[in-house]
Every structure is written in C-alpha cells, then in structure tokens.
Amino acid sequence: MLFEHLLTRYRGLFATVVLLPISVTYAIWLGIRNRIVFLLKSAPAKHDLKVQKVIEQIEDWKQAGCKEKLCTARSGWKSMSELVPKYKLSHRNIHIDLYDILDLDEAREVVKVEPLVTMGQLSRNLLSRGWTLPVMPELEDLTVGGLIMGFGVETSSHKYGLFQFICESFEIVTAEGKLLRCSQSENQELFYLIPWSHGTLGFLVSAELKIIPAKKYVRLEYLPLYGLDDLMRTFEDESRNT
Numbered sequence: 001m002l003f004e005h006l007l008t009r010y011r012g013l014f015a016t017v018v019l020l021p022i023s024v025t026y027a028i029w030l031g032i033r034n035r036i037v038f039l040l041k042s043a044p045a046k047h048d049l050k051v052q053k054v055i056e057q058i059e060d061w062k063q064a065g066c067k068e069k070l071c072t073a074r075s076g077w078k079s080m081s082e083l084v085p086k087y088k089l090s091h092r093n094i095h096i097d098l099y100d101i102l103d104l105d106e107a108r109e110v111v112k113v114e115p116l117v118t119m120g121q122l123s124r125n126l127l128s129r130g131w132t133l134p135v136m137p138e139l140e141d142l143t144v145g146g147l148i149m150g151f152g153v154e155t156s157s158h159k160y161g162l163f164q165f166i167c168e169s170f171e172i173v174t175a176e177g178k179l180l181r182c183s184q185s186e187n188q189e190l191f192y193l194i195p196w197s198h199g200t201l202g203f204l205v206s207a208e209l210k211i212i213p214a215k216k217y218v219r220l221e222y223l224p225l226y227g228l229d230d231l232m233r234t235f236e237d238e239s240r241n242t
C-alpha cells in the first residue's frame with residue numbers, strides 16, 4: 001500500500017530515473033542488434049528453424065489434447081494496445097520469436113519480413129537503401145504482425161489504401177500445425193481473410209510488403225482552396241494521383 005502510494009505520488013521521478021533509462025537502453029540494444037542482423041543477412045538462414053519451433057509448440061498442444069485456446073505469448077506491455085491481455089494467463093502461449101527483416105528484393109520492389117519487425121526498424125533499414133513502405137504507420141513500435149492481424153493505416157492510405165493493401169503474400173501456421181503460404185495466386189481466399197483476423201486463422205510467420213523509392217526530403221506544396229466542393233475535388237484528384 002505504501003509502495004503503491006509512493007509510486008503514484010512520485011511517478012514523475014520514477015519515470016525519469018528508472019523507466020526512461022531502461023527504455024533508452026533497451027531501444028539502443030534492439031537497434032544495434034537489428035542493424036547487425038540486417039547487414040549480416042543472418043535472419044533468413046534461421047527463419048525456417050524458428051517457424052519449425054512454432055509448429056512444434058502446436059504439435060505439443062495437440063498431443064496434450066488441445067485443452068486450451070491458443071494465443072501469441074507476446075506480453076501486453078510490448079503491444080501498443082492499452083488492453084491488459086488477461087486471456088493470455090489461461091490460454092496456451094505460443095512463442096513466436098520472429099523479429100527480423102528477411103529479404104529486400106529491389107527488382108520485385110518487395111521486402112519480406114517476420115511479424116515482430118517494427119515500423120521503426122523497417123523504416124531505418126529501408127531508408128538506408130533508398131526505399132520505404134507506401135503505408136508506414138508512424139509509431140515506431142507498431143509491428144507488421146499487429147498491423148496485418150489487427151489494423152494499419154497512415155496518412156498515405158489516401159493514396160495506397162490500408163496496410164493490408166501493400167501486402168503481397170503471407171505465411172501462416174494454422175492450429176493444425178500446417179505452414180501455409182497465401183497470395184493473390186495461392187490460397188487466395190485465405191489471403192483476403194487474414195487482415196483484421198486477430199490471429200483467429202493462424203499465427204503469422206512472415207509477410208511480403210510492397211516498397212517504393214524514397215528520397216531524403218519531401219517537397220511540400222500548399223494549395224489555397226475555397227469552399228468544400230473545391231476541397232473535396234482537389235483531395236480526390238491528389239489521392240488518385242499515384
């Protein structure tokens with residue numbers, strides 16, 4: 001009780017002296033680790049093994065009689081959502097340790113990523129090669145998995161659509177423990193059902209996303225508009241002008 005009172009009363013001090021240094025140290029460690037993995041291209045070799053570990057956890061659950069529901073083991077504090085995921089205490093937690101950029105295919109203009117790749121990580125690594133996502137949600141900690149299985153949008157969605165519209169393919173592991181790849185030409189129905197499905201169709205283990213060339217600076221042009229009709233017409237024209 002006293003501890004709770006002190007923590008609430010002096011929360012500014014606690015956040016400054018304890019939380020901020022921990023957050024900064026964690027962010028620096030993650031940044032260095034992700035950059036090294038991207039430069040060494042070490043993630044693709046380990047990807048299949050990590051997916052196999054996801055499948056093995058599902059096989060164990062099946063062998064134990066499929067008693068609990070399945071969910072990702074990702075802790076609530078890592079997610080952007082303010083929801084406290086109490087259901088994770090009673091569900092079977094599946095560890096999906098997939099944090100890396102797998103391949104940057106500049107010829108196809110596609111980047112292949114694992115689901116826990118964050119927007120900050122992707123933005124920094126793509127920009128270093130002169131690319132970006134057409135829809136890059138601006139909060140650094142949002143993950144590819146969350147933006148596909150949950151929901152993703154950014155200002156450029158006026159031009160390119162929601163986050164799901166920049167997705168070329170997905171790989172999921174189903175509750176049967178099967179690895180399925182889907183795209184517009186392969187398991188097409190599943191491909192269109194995955195966005196917003198919140199993990200109900202399976203665990204996302206990779207996604208291919210479209211990329212576009214990015215320059216260092218953005219040129220802004222201000223257009224004076226007079227009246228609602230003028231605003232709507234210009235807004236639509238500019239949105240369609242991709």
Ligand SMILES: Cc1cc2nc3c(=O)[nH]c(=O)nc-3n(C[C@H](O)[C@H](O)[C@H](O)COP(=O)(O)OP(=O)(O)OC[C@H]3O[C@@H](n4cnc5c(N)ncnc54)[C@H](O)[C@@H]3O)c2cc1C
Pocket residue numbers: 072074078079080081082096115137138139141142143144145146147149150151152153154198199200202203204205
């Ligand atoms: C302050 C705030 C600002 C926000 N701003 C934006 C914004 O600018 N643009 C935007 O698009 N959204 C925004 N959001 C919402 C955010 O996009 C969604 O909450 C998104 O789903 C969160 O992503 P996350 O990476 O934290 O995923 P999580 O919350 O961890 O996951 C979202 C859902 O996807 C499921 N999931 C995640 N990974 C997998 C996987 N590998 N396999 C199966 N299922 C999986 C989870 O179970 C959950 O149901 C904001 C939210 C907050 C709280």
